[in-house]
Amino acid sequence: MRKIFVQEPDSDIWKKWIRDCQEETQKAIDSVTKGENPKINEKLYKRDSIKKSYFVTKGAPFYGRCTYCESPIKDNQYPQVEHFRPKAGIMDENRKVINLKDENGIDTGEPHPGYYWLAYDWRNLLPSCAICNQPKSTLFPVVGRHAQAPNEEINEKPLLINPISELEDDNPELHLSVDPHTGIMSPVNDSLRGAMCIKLFRLNEREQLVDERKKIRRITNTMVTELYEALQKTGDPTYSERQAYQEIIKCYEELIGVFKGSQPYTAAYLSILRQKGFTIEWLQKKCEIFQDLLSNLDD
Template sequence: MRKVVKDLNNIPASLVSKEAIDSLQNIIDTKDNSLIKSDIYRGKYLKTDGSKGDEVVEKLAEIYHGKCAYCEERTLIYIEHYRPKGNVQGSRHGGYYWLCYEWSNLLPACHECNKIGGSKGTQFPVSNKHLTHADCLTNNQKINPVKVKAAYLNSKEAPFLLHPEIDEPKEFLAFEIDANKNGVSIIGIDGIGGRGDKAIGICNLNRQPLLLNRLDYINNYVNTEIKKIFAKLSKGSISKEMFREEMKELFQKLDSHKTDEKRTFTLLRWFVMESADNFHKLAISNLPRNEQEVALAFFKAYKNGTL
Protein backbone atom coordinates (compact mmCIF):
# COMPACT_ATOMS: atom_id res chain seq x y z
CA MET A 1 0.00 0.00 0.00
CA ARG A 2 1.27 3.45 -0.87
CA LYS A 3 0.10 7.00 -0.32
CA VAL A 4 -2.05 8.11 -3.26
CA VAL A 5 -3.17 11.59 -4.22
CA LYS A 6 -6.64 11.71 -5.76
CA ASP A 7 -8.30 14.98 -6.73
CA LEU A 8 -11.60 14.82 -4.84
CA ASN A 9 -12.90 17.79 -6.81
CA ASN A 10 -12.37 16.05 -10.14
CA ILE A 11 -15.32 13.70 -9.75
CA PRO A 12 -16.29 11.35 -12.60
CA ALA A 13 -19.43 12.61 -14.31
CA SER A 14 -21.46 9.47 -13.63
CA LEU A 15 -21.16 9.98 -9.86
CA VAL A 16 -22.72 13.46 -9.97
CA SER A 17 -25.18 12.94 -12.84
CA LYS A 18 -28.91 13.45 -12.41
CA GLU A 19 -29.33 9.69 -12.58
CA ALA A 20 -26.86 9.27 -9.70
CA ILE A 21 -28.52 11.99 -7.60
CA ASP A 22 -32.01 10.59 -8.16
CA SER A 23 -30.81 7.06 -7.47
CA LEU A 24 -29.07 8.13 -4.27
CA GLN A 25 -32.15 9.95 -3.00
CA ASN A 26 -34.22 6.85 -3.59
CA ILE A 27 -31.68 4.66 -1.79
CA ILE A 28 -31.58 7.03 1.19
CA ASP A 29 -35.37 7.35 1.36
CA THR A 30 -35.88 3.58 1.31
CA LYS A 31 -32.63 2.53 3.03
CA ASP A 32 -32.58 -0.23 0.45
CA ASN A 33 -29.04 -1.03 -0.67
CA SER A 34 -30.38 -3.42 -3.30
CA LEU A 35 -31.23 -0.30 -5.32
CA ILE A 36 -27.55 0.64 -5.68
CA LYS A 37 -26.58 0.62 -9.36
CA SER A 38 -23.18 -0.71 -10.28
CA ASP A 39 -23.47 0.99 -13.67
CA ILE A 40 -23.36 4.33 -11.83
CA TYR A 41 -20.46 3.66 -9.46
CA ARG A 42 -18.53 1.97 -12.28
CA GLY A 43 -19.32 4.89 -14.58
CA LYS A 44 -20.81 3.05 -17.55
CA TYR A 45 -20.80 5.09 -20.75
CA LEU A 46 -20.91 4.63 -24.50
CA LYS A 47 -17.70 5.37 -26.40
CA THR A 48 -17.63 7.11 -29.76
CA ASP A 49 -16.88 3.80 -31.48
CA GLY A 50 -20.02 2.26 -29.97
CA SER A 51 -18.23 0.17 -27.36
CA LYS A 52 -18.91 0.49 -23.64
CA GLY A 53 -16.53 1.94 -21.08
CA ASP A 54 -16.39 2.34 -17.30
CA GLU A 55 -15.41 5.92 -16.47
CA VAL A 56 -14.84 5.41 -12.75
CA VAL A 57 -12.89 2.20 -13.29
CA GLU A 58 -10.75 3.90 -15.92
CA LYS A 59 -10.06 6.94 -13.76
CA LEU A 60 -9.10 4.81 -10.74
CA ALA A 61 -6.89 2.65 -12.95
CA GLU A 62 -5.13 5.81 -14.13
CA ILE A 63 -4.69 7.24 -10.62
CA TYR A 64 -3.49 3.94 -9.15
CA HIS A 65 -1.59 2.88 -12.30
CA GLY A 66 -3.62 -0.31 -12.64
CA LYS A 67 -2.69 -1.51 -9.17
CA CYS A 68 -4.72 -2.68 -6.20
CA ALA A 69 -5.04 0.02 -3.53
CA TYR A 70 -4.15 -2.47 -0.81
CA CYS A 71 -1.56 -4.99 -2.05
CA GLU A 72 -0.07 -2.89 -4.89
CA GLU A 73 -0.11 -5.69 -7.42
CA ARG A 74 -1.32 -5.02 -10.94
CA THR A 75 -4.84 -6.28 -11.31
CA LEU A 76 -8.09 -6.32 -13.19
CA ILE A 77 -9.72 -3.37 -11.43
CA TYR A 78 -12.73 -4.06 -9.24
CA ILE A 79 -14.53 -1.14 -7.60
CA GLU A 80 -14.05 -1.43 -3.86
CA HIS A 81 -16.22 0.50 -1.41
CA TYR A 82 -13.81 1.37 1.41
CA ARG A 83 -16.82 1.65 3.71
CA PRO A 84 -19.06 -1.29 2.74
CA LYS A 85 -22.19 -0.27 0.88
CA GLY A 86 -24.02 -3.26 2.39
CA ASN A 87 -23.99 -4.70 5.89
CA VAL A 88 -20.83 -4.39 7.97
CA GLN A 89 -19.43 -7.72 9.11
CA GLY A 90 -19.54 -8.28 12.86
CA SER A 91 -21.87 -5.38 13.63
CA ARG A 92 -25.52 -4.40 13.46
CA HIS A 93 -24.72 -1.54 11.16
CA GLY A 94 -26.85 -1.58 8.03
CA GLY A 95 -24.05 -0.50 5.74
CA TYR A 96 -22.94 2.81 4.28
CA TYR A 97 -25.51 2.80 1.49
CA TRP A 98 -25.44 6.62 1.25
CA LEU A 99 -21.76 6.44 0.27
CA CYS A 100 -22.33 4.10 -2.66
CA TYR A 101 -21.47 6.82 -5.21
CA GLU A 102 -19.08 8.86 -3.04
CA TRP A 103 -15.78 9.43 -4.89
CA SER A 104 -13.63 9.31 -1.73
CA ASN A 105 -15.18 5.94 -0.82
CA LEU A 106 -14.29 4.25 -4.10
CA LEU A 107 -10.94 2.47 -4.48
CA PRO A 108 -9.53 -0.04 -6.97
CA ALA A 109 -8.95 -3.47 -5.47
CA CYS A 110 -7.97 -6.91 -6.64
CA HIS A 111 -10.29 -9.86 -6.10
CA GLU A 112 -8.02 -11.44 -3.50
CA CYS A 113 -7.84 -8.35 -1.25
CA ASN A 114 -11.57 -7.70 -1.43
CA LYS A 115 -13.20 -11.12 -1.52
CA ILE A 116 -15.67 -12.20 1.12
CA GLY A 117 -14.15 -14.82 3.37
CA GLY A 118 -10.45 -14.53 4.13
CA SER A 119 -10.07 -10.92 2.99
CA LYS A 120 -11.81 -7.56 3.35
CA GLY A 121 -15.25 -8.33 1.98
CA THR A 122 -17.63 -6.40 4.27
CA GLN A 123 -15.17 -6.02 7.14
CA PHE A 124 -14.80 -2.49 8.50
CA PRO A 125 -13.79 -2.47 12.19
CA VAL A 126 -13.50 0.91 13.91
CA SER A 127 -12.12 2.15 17.22
CA ASN A 128 -15.11 4.39 17.94
CA LYS A 129 -18.59 3.71 16.58
CA HIS A 130 -19.85 3.13 13.07
CA LEU A 131 -21.59 6.30 11.92
CA THR A 132 -25.05 6.10 10.41
CA HIS A 133 -26.63 8.26 7.76
CA ALA A 134 -28.44 10.19 10.49
CA ASP A 135 -25.07 11.04 12.07
CA CYS A 136 -24.06 12.77 8.84
CA LEU A 137 -27.09 15.03 8.42
CA THR A 138 -27.06 18.80 8.88
CA ASN A 139 -30.22 20.91 8.77
CA ASN A 140 -32.18 17.98 7.34
CA GLN A 141 -29.91 17.74 4.30
CA LYS A 142 -29.99 14.26 2.82
CA ILE A 143 -26.31 14.51 1.96
CA ASN A 144 -23.81 16.85 3.57
CA PRO A 145 -20.87 17.38 1.18
CA VAL A 146 -18.37 17.51 4.05
CA LYS A 147 -19.69 14.73 6.24
CA VAL A 148 -19.62 12.09 3.50
CA LYS A 149 -15.93 12.56 2.73
CA ALA A 150 -13.67 9.73 3.86
CA ALA A 151 -11.32 12.10 5.70
CA TYR A 152 -14.16 13.51 7.84
CA LEU A 153 -15.63 10.07 8.53
CA ASN A 154 -12.21 8.65 9.44
CA SER A 155 -11.67 11.45 11.95
CA LYS A 156 -14.90 10.43 13.71
CA GLU A 157 -14.86 6.65 13.44
CA ALA A 158 -11.11 5.94 13.67
CA PRO A 159 -11.21 2.87 11.37
CA PHE A 160 -8.49 0.25 11.54
CA LEU A 161 -8.28 -0.21 7.77
CA LEU A 162 -5.77 2.19 6.25
CA HIS A 163 -7.06 4.47 3.50
CA PRO A 164 -4.28 5.10 0.94
CA GLU A 165 -5.64 8.54 0.08
CA ILE A 166 -5.79 9.69 3.70
CA ASP A 167 -3.19 7.76 5.67
CA GLU A 168 0.58 7.56 5.14
CA PRO A 169 1.28 3.80 4.98
CA LYS A 170 4.96 4.40 5.82
CA GLU A 171 3.86 5.26 9.36
CA PHE A 172 2.16 1.92 9.88
CA LEU A 173 3.86 -0.73 7.72
CA ALA A 174 7.30 -2.29 7.28
CA PHE A 175 8.78 -5.49 5.80
CA GLU A 176 10.88 -8.45 6.89
CA ILE A 177 12.03 -11.76 5.49
CA ASP A 178 9.49 -14.41 6.46
CA ALA A 179 10.56 -16.50 9.45
CA ASN A 180 10.78 -19.59 7.23
CA LYS A 181 12.56 -17.56 4.54
CA ASN A 182 9.72 -18.36 2.15
CA GLY A 183 8.96 -14.77 1.28
CA VAL A 184 8.81 -11.15 2.37
CA SER A 185 6.21 -10.38 5.03
CA ILE A 186 4.57 -7.04 5.66
CA ILE A 187 4.37 -6.11 9.36
CA GLY A 188 2.66 -3.45 11.44
CA ILE A 189 4.91 -0.98 13.25
CA ASP A 190 2.39 1.01 15.29
CA GLY A 191 2.02 -1.54 18.05
CA ILE A 192 0.43 -4.97 18.43
CA GLY A 193 -3.20 -4.73 17.38
CA GLY A 194 -2.59 -1.30 15.85
CA ARG A 195 -3.81 -0.09 12.48
CA GLY A 196 -0.88 -1.66 10.66
CA ASP A 197 -1.58 -5.13 12.04
CA LYS A 198 -5.31 -4.75 11.54
CA ALA A 199 -5.03 -3.57 7.94
CA ILE A 200 -2.73 -6.50 7.12
CA GLY A 201 -5.22 -8.93 8.60
CA ILE A 202 -8.31 -7.35 7.06
CA CYS A 203 -6.94 -7.58 3.51
CA ASN A 204 -4.87 -10.73 4.09
CA LEU A 205 -1.73 -8.97 2.90
CA ASN A 206 0.54 -11.86 3.87
CA ARG A 207 -1.11 -14.48 1.70
CA GLN A 208 1.40 -16.83 0.12
CA PRO A 209 1.44 -15.38 -3.43
CA LEU A 210 2.22 -11.92 -2.06
CA LEU A 211 5.03 -13.26 0.14
CA LEU A 212 6.60 -14.89 -2.90
CA ASN A 213 6.06 -11.99 -5.29
CA ARG A 214 7.70 -9.55 -2.87
CA LEU A 215 10.61 -11.96 -2.51
CA ASP A 216 10.86 -12.21 -6.29
CA TYR A 217 11.36 -8.45 -6.43
CA ILE A 218 14.14 -8.66 -3.84
CA ASN A 219 15.79 -11.57 -5.61
CA ASN A 220 15.35 -10.50 -9.21
CA TYR A 221 15.80 -6.76 -9.01
CA VAL A 222 18.18 -6.31 -6.08
CA ASN A 223 20.01 -9.40 -4.89
CA THR A 224 20.66 -10.89 -8.32
CA GLU A 225 21.98 -7.60 -9.71
CA ILE A 226 24.42 -7.28 -6.81
CA LYS A 227 25.57 -10.86 -7.32
CA LYS A 228 26.22 -10.15 -11.00
CA ILE A 229 28.44 -7.20 -10.15
CA PHE A 230 30.43 -9.24 -7.63
CA ALA A 231 30.77 -12.07 -10.17
CA LYS A 232 32.23 -9.67 -12.76
CA LEU A 233 34.74 -8.38 -10.22
CA SER A 234 35.68 -11.93 -9.22
CA LYS A 235 36.24 -12.93 -12.85
CA GLY A 236 38.34 -9.85 -13.47
CA SER A 237 36.02 -8.54 -16.18
CA ILE A 238 35.68 -5.21 -14.35
CA SER A 239 38.14 -3.19 -12.30
CA LYS A 240 37.57 -2.07 -8.71
CA GLU A 241 36.77 1.39 -10.01
CA MET A 242 34.22 -0.03 -12.44
CA PHE A 243 32.83 -2.14 -9.60
CA ARG A 244 32.28 1.03 -7.58
CA GLU A 245 30.57 2.73 -10.53
CA GLU A 246 28.29 -0.25 -11.22
CA MET A 247 27.25 -0.43 -7.56
CA LYS A 248 26.49 3.28 -7.61
CA GLU A 249 24.46 2.94 -10.81
CA LEU A 250 22.48 0.07 -9.27
CA PHE A 251 21.68 2.10 -6.15
CA GLN A 252 20.61 5.03 -8.33
CA LYS A 253 18.34 2.74 -10.33
CA LEU A 254 16.80 1.30 -7.17
CA ASP A 255 16.28 4.82 -5.85
CA SER A 256 14.47 5.81 -9.05
CA HIS A 257 12.28 2.71 -8.85
CA LYS A 258 11.06 3.53 -5.35
CA THR A 259 9.44 6.73 -6.62
CA ASP A 260 8.05 5.22 -9.82
CA GLU A 261 4.37 4.83 -8.97
CA LYS A 262 3.77 2.61 -12.00
CA ARG A 263 5.84 -0.19 -10.47
CA THR A 264 4.44 -2.81 -8.12
CA PHE A 265 5.31 -2.79 -4.41
CA THR A 266 6.50 0.82 -4.27
CA LEU A 267 6.32 0.82 -0.47
CA LEU A 268 8.65 -2.19 -0.35
CA ARG A 269 11.00 -0.54 -2.86
CA TRP A 270 11.10 2.58 -0.66
CA PHE A 271 11.62 0.53 2.51
CA VAL A 272 14.59 -1.40 1.12
CA MET A 273 16.40 1.80 0.20
CA GLU A 274 15.41 3.79 3.29
CA SER A 275 18.21 2.61 5.60
CA ALA A 276 21.34 0.48 5.72
CA ASP A 277 19.65 -1.84 8.20
CA ASN A 278 16.68 -2.42 5.88
CA PHE A 279 18.97 -2.93 2.90
CA HIS A 280 21.10 -5.43 4.80
CA LYS A 281 18.23 -7.51 6.20
CA LEU A 282 16.15 -7.65 3.04
CA ALA A 283 18.54 -7.36 0.10
CA ILE A 284 21.92 -8.87 0.94
CA SER A 285 21.58 -11.09 4.02
CA ASN A 286 21.99 -14.26 1.92
CA LEU A 287 25.25 -13.15 0.31
CA PRO A 288 28.57 -14.53 1.59
CA ARG A 289 29.72 -12.62 4.68
CA ASN A 290 32.55 -10.76 2.93
CA GLU A 291 30.23 -9.67 0.11
CA GLN A 292 27.64 -8.52 2.62
CA GLU A 293 30.24 -6.33 4.31
CA VAL A 294 31.42 -4.81 1.03
CA ALA A 295 27.91 -4.22 -0.34
CA LEU A 296 26.79 -2.67 2.94
CA ALA A 297 29.81 -0.36 3.06
CA PHE A 298 29.12 0.79 -0.50
CA PHE A 299 25.45 1.32 0.32
CA LYS A 300 26.30 3.45 3.34
CA ALA A 301 28.72 5.49 1.22
CA TYR A 302 25.99 5.96 -1.39
CA LYS A 303 23.50 7.12 1.23
CA ASN A 304 25.88 9.68 2.71
CA GLY A 305 26.95 10.93 -0.73
CA THR A 306 30.55 9.70 -0.71
CA LEU A 307 30.29 6.82 -3.21
Protein backbone atom coordinates (compact mmCIF):
# COMPACT_ATOMS: atom_id res chain seq x y z
CA MET A 1 0.00 0.00 0.00
CA ARG A 2 1.31 3.44 -0.94
CA LYS A 3 0.19 7.03 -0.58
CA ILE A 4 -1.64 7.98 -3.77
CA PHE A 5 -1.50 11.58 -4.91
CA VAL A 6 -4.75 12.46 -6.63
CA GLN A 7 -5.87 15.51 -8.51
CA GLU A 8 -9.51 15.88 -9.41
CA PRO A 9 -10.02 15.78 -13.19
CA ASP A 10 -11.31 18.89 -14.91
CA SER A 11 -13.04 17.34 -17.93
CA ASP A 12 -16.65 18.04 -18.89
CA ILE A 13 -17.44 14.33 -18.52
CA TRP A 14 -16.11 14.38 -14.96
CA LYS A 15 -17.99 17.57 -14.05
CA LYS A 16 -21.27 16.11 -15.30
CA TRP A 17 -20.64 12.94 -13.31
CA ILE A 18 -19.98 14.97 -10.18
CA ARG A 19 -23.27 16.85 -10.65
CA ASP A 20 -25.13 13.57 -11.11
CA CYS A 21 -23.44 12.18 -8.00
CA GLN A 22 -24.41 15.21 -5.95
CA GLU A 23 -28.04 14.85 -7.01
CA GLU A 24 -28.15 11.16 -6.09
CA THR A 25 -26.43 11.86 -2.78
CA GLN A 26 -29.09 14.41 -1.87
CA LYS A 27 -31.82 11.94 -2.80
CA ALA A 28 -30.31 9.36 -0.45
CA ILE A 29 -30.05 11.89 2.38
CA ASP A 30 -33.63 13.02 1.82
CA SER A 31 -34.84 9.40 1.93
CA VAL A 32 -33.21 8.81 5.31
CA THR A 33 -34.65 12.09 6.62
CA LYS A 34 -38.10 10.76 5.71
CA GLY A 35 -37.40 7.51 7.54
CA GLU A 36 -36.91 5.53 4.33
CA ASN A 37 -34.01 3.31 3.34
CA PRO A 38 -31.55 5.05 0.99
CA LYS A 39 -31.38 3.70 -2.54
CA ILE A 40 -27.94 3.44 -4.13
CA ASN A 41 -27.58 3.70 -7.90
CA GLU A 42 -24.67 1.34 -8.58
CA LYS A 43 -24.56 2.25 -12.27
CA LEU A 44 -23.64 5.81 -11.36
CA TYR A 45 -20.49 5.20 -9.35
CA LYS A 46 -19.52 2.50 -11.86
CA ARG A 47 -20.16 4.71 -14.88
CA ASP A 48 -18.02 3.26 -17.66
CA SER A 49 -16.58 6.54 -18.97
CA ILE A 50 -15.39 7.57 -15.50
CA LYS A 51 -14.17 4.13 -14.57
CA LYS A 52 -11.98 3.84 -17.66
CA SER A 53 -10.63 7.38 -17.62
CA TYR A 54 -9.91 7.63 -13.90
CA PHE A 55 -10.19 4.48 -11.81
CA VAL A 56 -8.66 1.80 -14.02
CA THR A 57 -6.46 3.72 -16.47
CA LYS A 58 -2.84 2.56 -16.73
CA GLY A 59 -1.68 6.07 -15.85
CA ALA A 60 -1.84 8.16 -12.69
CA PRO A 61 -3.18 8.22 -10.08
CA PHE A 62 -3.74 4.46 -9.69
CA TYR A 63 -1.62 3.14 -12.59
CA GLY A 64 -4.03 0.27 -13.21
CA ARG A 65 -3.35 -1.31 -9.83
CA CYS A 66 -5.27 -2.35 -6.76
CA THR A 67 -5.23 0.39 -4.15
CA TYR A 68 -4.64 -2.03 -1.30
CA CYS A 69 -2.21 -4.75 -2.43
CA GLU A 70 -0.70 -2.76 -5.36
CA SER A 71 -0.99 -5.70 -7.74
CA PRO A 72 -1.65 -4.82 -11.38
CA ILE A 73 -5.28 -5.45 -12.31
CA LYS A 74 -4.84 -7.44 -15.51
CA ASP A 75 -6.94 -6.87 -18.59
CA ASN A 76 -8.68 -10.22 -18.17
CA GLN A 77 -9.69 -9.38 -14.60
CA TYR A 78 -12.71 -7.35 -13.57
CA PRO A 79 -11.50 -4.25 -11.71
CA GLN A 80 -13.89 -3.28 -8.97
CA VAL A 81 -14.67 0.24 -7.76
CA GLU A 82 -14.62 -0.26 -4.02
CA HIS A 83 -16.07 1.94 -1.27
CA PHE A 84 -13.52 2.71 1.44
CA ARG A 85 -16.38 3.44 3.82
CA PRO A 86 -19.09 0.87 2.95
CA LYS A 87 -22.16 2.24 1.19
CA ALA A 88 -24.69 -0.21 2.68
CA GLY A 89 -24.27 -1.74 6.14
CA ILE A 90 -21.18 -2.05 8.30
CA MET A 91 -19.41 -4.89 10.10
CA ASP A 92 -16.51 -4.66 12.52
CA GLU A 93 -13.25 -6.62 12.27
CA ASN A 94 -14.99 -9.66 13.80
CA ARG A 95 -17.74 -9.49 11.15
CA LYS A 96 -20.26 -8.37 13.71
CA VAL A 97 -23.01 -6.17 12.27
CA ILE A 98 -22.83 -2.61 13.54
CA ASN A 99 -26.07 -1.13 14.82
CA LEU A 100 -27.09 2.48 15.14
CA LYS A 101 -26.78 4.13 18.55
CA ASP A 102 -29.06 6.69 20.12
CA GLU A 103 -27.98 10.08 21.48
CA ASN A 104 -26.85 8.38 24.69
CA GLY A 105 -24.67 5.89 22.85
CA ILE A 106 -27.04 2.99 23.51
CA ASP A 107 -27.43 0.30 20.85
CA THR A 108 -30.82 0.67 19.14
CA GLY A 109 -30.78 -2.80 17.59
CA GLU A 110 -31.30 -1.23 14.16
CA PRO A 111 -28.53 -2.07 11.65
CA HIS A 112 -26.37 0.82 10.52
CA PRO A 113 -27.37 1.64 6.90
CA GLY A 114 -23.78 2.33 5.89
CA TYR A 115 -22.20 5.53 4.65
CA TYR A 116 -24.92 6.18 2.07
CA TRP A 117 -23.95 9.87 1.87
CA LEU A 118 -20.50 8.84 0.60
CA ALA A 119 -21.73 6.27 -1.92
CA TYR A 120 -20.85 8.56 -4.85
CA ASP A 121 -18.02 10.57 -3.29
CA TRP A 122 -14.98 10.09 -5.53
CA ARG A 123 -12.70 10.42 -2.50
CA ASN A 124 -14.40 7.34 -1.05
CA LEU A 125 -14.08 5.26 -4.23
CA LEU A 126 -11.00 3.15 -4.89
CA PRO A 127 -10.06 0.60 -7.55
CA SER A 128 -9.59 -2.82 -6.02
CA CYS A 129 -8.81 -6.34 -7.12
CA ALA A 130 -11.37 -9.00 -6.22
CA ILE A 131 -8.94 -10.68 -3.81
CA CYS A 132 -8.84 -7.55 -1.64
CA ASN A 133 -12.43 -6.44 -2.15
CA GLN A 134 -14.15 -9.71 -1.27
CA PRO A 135 -12.86 -10.08 2.31
CA LYS A 136 -13.31 -6.36 2.99
CA SER A 137 -16.92 -6.30 1.83
CA THR A 138 -18.72 -4.14 4.44
CA LEU A 139 -15.99 -4.42 7.07
CA PHE A 140 -14.98 -1.05 8.45
CA PRO A 141 -13.49 -1.25 11.94
CA VAL A 142 -12.98 1.97 13.87
CA VAL A 143 -11.76 2.99 17.29
CA GLY A 144 -14.83 4.22 19.11
CA ARG A 145 -18.10 5.07 17.41
CA HIS A 146 -19.02 4.89 13.72
CA ALA A 147 -20.36 8.00 12.01
CA GLN A 148 -24.12 7.89 11.53
CA ALA A 149 -24.80 11.05 9.55
CA PRO A 150 -23.08 13.28 6.97
CA ASN A 151 -19.87 14.97 8.15
CA GLU A 152 -19.63 12.87 11.31
CA GLU A 153 -16.98 10.75 9.55
CA ILE A 154 -14.57 13.65 10.03
CA ASN A 155 -14.24 12.64 13.69
CA GLU A 156 -13.96 8.90 13.08
CA LYS A 157 -10.80 6.92 13.80
CA PRO A 158 -10.68 4.19 11.13
CA LEU A 159 -8.47 1.16 11.57
CA LEU A 160 -8.10 0.91 7.80
CA ILE A 161 -6.11 3.35 5.65
CA ASN A 162 -7.41 5.34 2.72
CA PRO A 163 -4.28 5.92 0.58
CA ILE A 164 -5.76 8.92 -1.25
CA SER A 165 -6.56 10.78 1.96
CA GLU A 166 -4.73 14.08 2.44
CA LEU A 167 -4.57 13.63 6.22
CA GLU A 168 -1.00 13.19 7.42
CA ASP A 169 -1.83 10.21 9.63
CA ASP A 170 -3.34 8.39 6.65
CA ASN A 171 0.03 8.10 4.89
CA PRO A 172 0.61 4.32 4.61
CA GLU A 173 4.34 4.83 5.18
CA LEU A 174 3.58 5.80 8.78
CA HIS A 175 1.91 2.44 9.35
CA LEU A 176 3.46 -0.12 6.99
CA SER A 177 6.99 -1.14 6.03
CA VAL A 178 8.49 -3.90 3.90
CA ASP A 179 11.51 -6.03 4.77
CA PRO A 180 13.59 -5.84 1.55
CA HIS A 181 15.11 -9.29 2.12
CA THR A 182 11.96 -11.26 2.88
CA GLY A 183 9.24 -9.18 1.25
CA ILE A 184 7.24 -9.38 4.48
CA MET A 185 5.16 -6.35 5.40
CA SER A 186 5.09 -5.22 9.04
CA PRO A 187 3.29 -2.55 11.08
CA VAL A 188 5.44 0.50 11.82
CA ASN A 189 5.82 1.02 15.57
CA ASP A 190 3.12 -1.59 16.23
CA SER A 191 0.57 0.46 14.30
CA LEU A 192 -2.92 -0.95 14.81
CA ARG A 193 -3.95 0.44 11.44
CA GLY A 194 -1.01 -1.19 9.70
CA ALA A 195 -1.72 -4.51 11.41
CA MET A 196 -5.40 -4.36 10.43
CA CYS A 197 -4.58 -3.73 6.76
CA ILE A 198 -2.09 -6.61 6.70
CA LYS A 199 -4.63 -8.94 8.27
CA LEU A 200 -7.73 -7.92 6.33
CA PHE A 201 -6.10 -7.81 2.89
CA ARG A 202 -3.87 -10.83 3.62
CA LEU A 203 -0.80 -8.90 2.53
CA ASN A 204 1.60 -11.49 3.94
CA GLU A 205 -0.50 -14.59 3.34
CA ARG A 206 -0.50 -14.34 -0.44
CA GLU A 207 2.75 -15.96 -1.60
CA GLN A 208 2.77 -14.14 -4.93
CA LEU A 209 2.62 -10.75 -3.20
CA VAL A 210 5.53 -11.57 -0.92
CA ASP A 211 7.61 -12.92 -3.82
CA GLU A 212 6.98 -9.82 -5.91
CA ARG A 213 8.03 -7.55 -3.04
CA LYS A 214 11.23 -9.58 -2.58
CA LYS A 215 12.20 -8.94 -6.21
CA ILE A 216 12.07 -5.18 -5.66
CA ARG A 217 15.35 -5.15 -3.71
CA ARG A 218 17.37 -6.21 -6.76
CA ILE A 219 15.51 -3.85 -9.07
CA THR A 220 15.94 -0.88 -6.73
CA ASN A 221 19.64 -1.53 -6.21
CA THR A 222 20.08 -1.65 -9.98
CA MET A 223 18.33 1.71 -10.41
CA VAL A 224 20.53 3.33 -7.75
CA THR A 225 23.68 1.83 -9.27
CA GLU A 226 22.71 3.14 -12.70
CA LEU A 227 22.29 6.62 -11.23
CA TYR A 228 25.74 6.59 -9.63
CA GLU A 229 27.30 5.28 -12.84
CA ALA A 230 25.57 8.01 -14.83
CA LEU A 231 26.90 10.68 -12.45
CA GLN A 232 30.45 9.40 -12.95
CA LYS A 233 30.15 9.96 -16.70
CA THR A 234 30.26 13.74 -16.19
CA GLY A 235 34.02 13.38 -15.77
CA ASP A 236 34.52 10.76 -18.46
CA PRO A 237 35.98 12.25 -21.68
CA THR A 238 34.40 9.46 -23.74
CA TYR A 239 30.96 10.95 -23.01
CA SER A 240 29.75 14.37 -24.09
CA GLU A 241 28.19 16.61 -21.46
CA ARG A 242 24.88 16.31 -23.26
CA GLN A 243 24.94 12.50 -23.15
CA ALA A 244 25.91 12.48 -19.49
CA TYR A 245 23.24 15.00 -18.45
CA GLN A 246 20.51 13.23 -20.42
CA GLU A 247 21.33 9.89 -18.81
CA ILE A 248 21.49 11.41 -15.33
CA ILE A 249 18.12 13.13 -15.81
CA LYS A 250 16.60 9.86 -17.01
CA CYS A 251 17.81 8.05 -13.86
CA TYR A 252 16.49 10.79 -11.58
CA GLU A 253 13.12 10.83 -13.36
CA GLU A 254 12.76 7.06 -13.03
CA LEU A 255 13.37 7.27 -9.27
CA ILE A 256 10.99 10.23 -8.95
CA GLY A 257 8.40 8.16 -10.81
CA VAL A 258 8.81 5.39 -8.25
CA PHE A 259 8.03 7.82 -5.41
CA LYS A 260 4.92 8.91 -7.32
CA GLY A 261 3.77 5.32 -7.66
CA SER A 262 4.63 4.45 -11.25
CA GLN A 263 5.81 0.93 -10.34
CA PRO A 264 3.88 -1.99 -8.80
CA TYR A 265 4.56 -2.64 -5.12
CA THR A 266 5.76 0.89 -4.51
CA ALA A 267 5.82 0.31 -0.75
CA ALA A 268 8.70 -2.12 -1.20
CA TYR A 269 10.64 0.37 -3.33
CA LEU A 270 10.14 3.15 -0.82
CA SER A 271 11.28 1.06 2.13
CA ILE A 272 14.61 0.53 0.35
CA LEU A 273 15.04 4.01 -1.09
CA ARG A 274 14.31 5.70 2.23
CA GLN A 275 16.86 3.43 3.92
CA LYS A 276 19.38 4.69 1.39
CA GLY A 277 18.50 8.27 2.26
CA PHE A 278 16.52 9.15 -0.86
CA THR A 279 13.50 11.47 -0.76
CA ILE A 280 11.40 12.71 -3.64
CA GLU A 281 12.25 16.30 -2.73
CA TRP A 282 16.01 15.63 -2.96
CA LEU A 283 15.63 13.76 -6.24
CA GLN A 284 13.54 16.53 -7.78
CA LYS A 285 16.04 19.18 -6.72
CA LYS A 286 18.98 17.26 -8.20
CA CYS A 287 17.05 16.55 -11.38
CA GLU A 288 16.28 20.24 -11.83
CA ILE A 289 19.99 21.08 -11.49
CA PHE A 290 20.93 18.78 -14.37
CA GLN A 291 17.95 19.92 -16.43
CA ASP A 292 19.26 23.48 -16.10
CA LEU A 293 22.75 22.37 -17.07
CA LEU A 294 21.36 20.63 -20.13
CA SER A 295 19.27 23.66 -21.01
CA ASN A 296 22.34 25.90 -20.79
CA LEU A 297 24.06 23.76 -23.41
CA ASP A 298 21.29 24.68 -25.81
CA ASP A 299 21.62 28.43 -25.19
